[in-house]
Amino acid sequence: MAHLDAPPSTSNHSHTAISGAGLLIALGIIYGDIGTSPLYVMSAILKSARVPGLIEPALILGAISCVIWTLTLQTTLKYVIVTLNADNNGEGGIFSLYALVRRRGAWLSAIAIIGGAALLADGVITPPISVSSAIEGLRQVYPDIPTVPIVIGIIAGLFLLQSFGTQIVGKAFGPIMLLWFAMLGVLGGSWIAQNPTIIKAFNPYYAYELLVEYPGGFWLLGSVFLCTTGAEALYSDLGHCGKGNIRISWVFVKTTLVLNYLGQGAWLLAHQGQNLDGRNPFYALMPPWFLLIGIGVATVAAIIASQALITGSFTLVAEAIRLNMWPKVKLNYPTDVKGQLFVPSMNRLLLLGCIGVVLYFRESSNMEAAYGLAITITMLMTTILLTMWLRLKKVHPALISLFVVVYGAIEGAFLLANLIKFPHGGWVSLAIGLSLMAVMYVWLRAHFIKRRLTDMVKLAPYSEKLIALSNDESVPKYATHLVFLSGADRASEIEQKIIYSIFQKRPKRADIYWFVHVSTTDEPYTMEYKVTEIAPNDVLRITFRLGFRVEQRINLYFRKVIEELVRNGEVDITSRYESLSKQHVTGDFRFVVLEKFLSVENELPWVEKIVMQAYFYIKQFIASEVQYFGLDTSSVKVEKVPLIISAPQDISLKRIY
Incomplete structure (x- = not known):
C-alpha cells in the first residue's frame, strides 16, 4: 500500500503542540460560548426561582455552588480530562468518537446521529442568544x-467571515477573549x-441543599446547565487547537469564570432581600465609570461566542459526509492549516x-427556553459513545461503571430539568434537531x-x-484511457452496471481500462493507495484509502498515481494511435x-420506499458526485442508470391471437 503526499489541508500545524499562538487561537475559537455564560446564567436562575428575582x-449560595461543581464535574473532569x-489522530467531536467505536455495534450509528443532529441544532440557537444578550x-x-x-446584521457579518477560515478568525478574536x-x-x-x-x-x-430542600430547586438545574x-x-474543535492548548487555556478560563460567578454571588x-427588577448582576459588578467600556467588551465577546458552534458545525458536517451520514456537499479549505475548513x-x-x-423570539430572554435542551441530549450521546471507547481501551469495569452512574445521573437530571422548557420554546431546538436527524x-x-x-460480478x-x-478496430475508440468510479469494496469485483455500460449500453473501446475505488477509513488523515493489475497494461484498479477528514480531490490523486506508475515503468500511457504514438503523445x-435514479419498476416495503424517495429528493439539491470527487468536468461523462432495488415478481401476461 503506497502513500500519497498529504494535501495542504492535512499538513501538520503548530497548534497541535502547546504554544503561545495556539493558546491565543484556542481562546478565540472555542471558549466564546462557555466564556460568555456569566452574562445570563445568574439572571436566568433568579428569574426561574420560586419568587422571580x-x-x-x-x-445564591446553592446556585453558585451548583455552577462551580457543574464546571468541575461536567466540563473539567468529563470533557477536558477524559x-x-x-x-x-488529533480530531475530536461526536462523529470522530463514533468512528473509533462503530465496530462495537450497528446501533451506535443511531447514537451518533442523535448527538450530531442535536449539536447542529444547538448551533442554530447559540448565535442568536449570544448576540442578542450582548446587544x-x-x-x-x-x-x-x-x-x-x-x-441580524451582526450575525450575517459573522457568517460572512467564516469563508476566510477559523485561523484568521482565531487570531482576530483571541486577544479580545483574553481581555474578556x-x-x-x-x-x-x-x-x-x-x-x-x-x-x-x-x-x-x-x-x-438547593436541589433537595429549596422549593422547586431541582428545576433550576435547567438554568444552571447554561x-x-x-x-x-x-x-468538537480539538482538531483546530490541539489537546495541549485546550487543557492549558482551560485552567485560565475556568479560574476567571469561577471568580466572576463568585463575584456575582x-x-x-450584599443585596439579599431585594428584587433584581430586571437588573443583570453581571453588569452590577462594574463601577459606573467602567460600565460603557464593560458593555462594549461584553458585546464583542458575546458575538465571538457564536464562533465555537459554527466551527464545530463545519467539523461535524465534514465528518458526517465521510461516514455516509450527510449529503456529499461541497467543502472548502480556506487555509493550509490542518482542521480548517468551510x-x-x-x-x-x-x-x-x-x-x-x-x-421568532426577538428577545434573548425568550430564547433561553430553547437553549440547552438540545445540547443536553448531545452530552448524553457522547457519554454513551465514551463508555464504549473506555471499554475498547480496556479500562477497569469498576471505573467504567462509576463513569456511567455519575454522568448518567448528572446529565439525566439536567435533561429532566430542561424538559420543562419544551412548551416555552424548547420545542424549537428539538424540531430543528429532528429535521437534521431525519x-x-x-x-x-x-x-x-x-x-x-447493488449487483457485483467478478x-x-x-x-x-x-x-x-480494446483490439476491435471495428468499434470506434471511446478514449485512450477510460476511468470508471467503482463502489466495489473488493478489488476482485465490479458493479454489473459498469460491465453493462462498457459492453452493451454503448460499447466503449479504450486502450486501457481503469477502475477507481475510494474507501473512507476511520482515521482522519489516511492518504494511501493500492494498484491491482487485472490485465497488465490493459485493465487496472486503483483503490484509494482516504481518511474521513481528507478532501476528495480524486482527479489530482489519480494523476499523481499515474505519474508514479509511469516513472516505475508499470504502465505506458502513450497514445496508441499510430500517428500520435510516434510523437510520444500522452x-x-x-x-x-x-x-443512479429510482426505477419505476421497483416494488419496495413502504419504509424503504419513503427513505429512497426522500434520498433522491434531497439529492437533486446538492452537488453532483463529479463536483464532490473533484473531477475535471471537461473529461467526465455522466451516465444515468436505473436503481432497481426490488423488481416486481409474479407478473402474469396472457398472449392473445
Whole structure:
C-alpha cells in the first residue's frame, strides 16, 4: 500500500503542540460560548426561582455552588480530562468518537446521529442568544436602541467571515477573549474581596441543599446547565487547537469564570432581600465609570461566542459526509492549516436558521427556553459513545461503571430539568434537531440499501473480453484511457452496471481500462493507495484509502498515481494511435460516472420506499458526485442508470391471437 503526499489541508500545524499562538487561537475559537455564560446564567436562575428575582442567601449560595461543581464535574473532569483523550489522530467531536467505536455495534450509528443532529441544532440557537444578550446590554446606556436589525446584521457579518477560515478568525478574536476573561476575573475578584462569605459556595453541601430542600430547586438545574453548554465545543474543535492548548487555556478560563460567578454571588448577597427588577448582576459588578467600556467588551465577546458552534458545525458536517451520514456537499479549505475548513451550504443553512430564530423570539430572554435542551441530549450521546471507547481501551469495569452512574445521573437530571422548557420554546431546538436527524437517517439508511442490493460480478472473467474490445478496430475508440468510479469494496469485483455500460449500453473501446475505488477509513488523515493489475497494461484498479477528514480531490490523486506508475515503468500511457504514438503523445483520459435514479419498476416495503424517495429528493439539491470527487468536468461523462432495488415478481401476461 503506497502513500500519497498529504494535501495542504492535512499538513501538520503548530497548534497541535502547546504554544503561545495556539493558546491565543484556542481562546478565540472555542471558549466564546462557555466564556460568555456569566452574562445570563445568574439572571436566568433568579428569574426561574420560586419568587422571580428575589435575592435569597440559600438560593445564591446553592446556585453558585451548583455552577462551580457543574464546571468541575461536567466540563473539567468529563470533557477536558477524559473526553479529550478520545481523539482520532488529533480530531475530536461526536462523529470522530463514533468512528473509533462503530465496530462495537450497528446501533451506535443511531447514537451518533442523535448527538450530531442535536449539536447542529444547538448551533442554530447559540448565535442568536449570544448576540442578542450582548446587544440588549446596550439598553442600559441607550434604552430605545432597536436590537433585532442590529442582531441580524451582526450575525450575517459573522457568517460572512467564516469563508476566510477559523485561523484568521482565531487570531482576530483571541486577544479580545483574553481581555474578556481578564475582565471577568478582575470584576469578580474585586467583589469577593468585599464579601468573602461567598467562598462558602465551594462546599457542595449548598448545592445539595438547593436541589433537595429549596422549593422547586431541582428545576433550576435547567438554568444552571447554561454555564456548561459550550463544553461540547471543546471536544468538537480539538482538531483546530490541539489537546495541549485546550487543557492549558482551560485552567485560565475556568479560574476567571469561577471568580466572576463568585463575584456575582458576593454582590447578590450584599443585596439579599431585594428584587433584581430586571437588573443583570453581571453588569452590577462594574463601577459606573467602567460600565460603557464593560458593555462594549461584553458585546464583542458575546458575538465571538457564536464562533465555537459554527466551527464545530463545519467539523461535524465534514465528518458526517465521510461516514455516509450527510449529503456529499461541497467543502472548502480556506487555509493550509490542518482542521480548517468551510462548508458553504451549512454556512447558509445556519445563517437562515439563526435569522429565523431571531425573528421568532426577538428577545434573548425568550430564547433561553430553547437553549440547552438540545445540547443536553448531545452530552448524553457522547457519554454513551465514551463508555464504549473506555471499554475498547480496556479500562477497569469498576471505573467504567462509576463513569456511567455519575454522568448518567448528572446529565439525566439536567435533561429532566430542561424538559420543562419544551412548551416555552424548547420545542424549537428539538424540531430543528429532528429535521437534521431525519436527513442523517435517510442518507445512512439509503447508503446501506444501495450497497446491499447493488449487483457485483467478478472482474477477472471479463479481462479477456475487455482486451478483445480494446483490439476491435471495428468499434470506434471511446478514449485512450477510460476511468470508471467503482463502489466495489473488493478489488476482485465490479458493479454489473459498469460491465453493462462498457459492453452493451454503448460499447466503449479504450486502450486501457481503469477502475477507481475510494474507501473512507476511520482515521482522519489516511492518504494511501493500492494498484491491482487485472490485465497488465490493459485493465487496472486503483483503490484509494482516504481518511474521513481528507478532501476528495480524486482527479489530482489519480494523476499523481499515474505519474508514479509511469516513472516505475508499470504502465505506458502513450497514445496508441499510430500517428500520435510516434510523437510520444500522452493519451486522453475520460472519466465515466454512473448516476443512479429510482426505477419505476421497483416494488419496495413502504419504509424503504419513503427513505429512497426522500434520498433522491434531497439529492437533486446538492452537488453532483463529479463536483464532490473533484473531477475535471471537461473529461467526465455522466451516465444515468436505473436503481432497481426490488423488481416486481409474479407478473402474469396472457398472449392473445
